[in-house]
Amino acid sequence: MIRGVLLCGYALLFIKLLVSGNITNYIAPKMFPFMYFATFTLLFLGGVQIWRKEESHCCHHCEGEHHVPKTIGQSVRVYGLFFIPLLIGFMFSNHVLDSSLAAKRGVQLGGKEKQLVQEFLENPDEYMDNIDKQIENIIQDGITTEVQKEKELNKDLLDKSIIVVNDDQYISTLNFISEQIDVVTGKRIEITGFVFRERDFAPNEFVVARYGVTCCVADATVYGILVRADDAATWENDTWVKVEGVIDEAKYKQWIIPIITNPKVTIVNMPEQPYVYEY
Structure with missing residues (x-):
């Protein structure tokens, strides 16, 4: 029973x-x-x-079955x-992941590893040959629907003067910005997320981020972009903000990552759906 x-x-x-x-x-x-x-x-x-x-x-009778x-x-x-x-x-079915978990898992800031940039500068021809070989392998494996969608998204983002990071394409848009820092530098960006800081961040830095979920919250990963502002300390961790600014690049550890400069930060309510998904 x-x-x-x-x-x-x-x-x-x-x-x-x-x-x-x-x-x-x-x-x-x-x-x-x-x-x-x-x-x-x-x-x-x-x-x-x-x-x-x-x-x-x-x-009411016993049939010889005893436990x-x-x-x-x-x-x-x-x-x-x-x-x-x-x-x-x-x-407790309404709990939403916050920056306390992000501090343990870290945040995906994307970017290019500095070593790869150095390899390109040292030997551009060899570097491009390796890229061409990788592209040929991908083509031989066949172009999937997802790849086609990604190409369409990339073209659409390149044509826009302002990159709006919406929920449906949050992760793919940030991935594109990370992979094409040189191309998107100088473009304006608009993104919404919660404020998060790594321990080694400078006082004028914070990340505007969202949790990206593939299957369930057990695999949740923090995706975001670094923001630099003189008044960054104004916004505490887990504050939901809308950030508008200009994309630039900066060095973070051994990575070259995209950052938002000259930001306009507006406090907003947490969206009805705080997570973004990898479809």
Whole structure:
């Protein structure tokens, strides 16, 4: 009976998350079909468990089937392992990842490794030959739909004087900026995210970032772009801001990364969907 109630309880938790929309705090939309299947399966199995228990109560005779008696303490420990996560799920289903986790995982600032730039400067012909070989290998493997979409996005971004980093193309846009720093330097950019700082940042630096999710929050990665402003200390970590400025490049450790200079920073409300997804 308890097993059936627990299974149905998890199914109801999934339904609550799906109906409220809070399920996107945990998994990417492409995983929704699996959630629907899991919800139906748990409801079915839970119903079977409850029905079998009710049916067994109708039988008052013993058919030779005996079970090892369990103590109350054993039952509490076993079922508690399943009940506690269920209770937590109903009580705390609205939690959104913040900068405390980002400080542990780090942030993807993109950029080009300085060593690669030096290789190009030392021997441009050899460097370009290697690039050509890589391109030929990619072409031989076939151009996928995703690659075609990325090319279209890159062309669209190059044609615009202002690069707006929207939710649907957040990660791909930042990747493009990182890979084409030389091309996009001087363009204006508009991006929304939360404020985050690494420990080694200067007082006038912070990152405007978002969590990128592939399948679930377990693989969440922080994607962002560095901002330099004299009044950077004005905005605390986890403050949601909209930043408008000019793209430039700078050295960070051994990397050449894009940064936003001369920024106009506006505090905004956290969006209804704080995460961005890799589709």
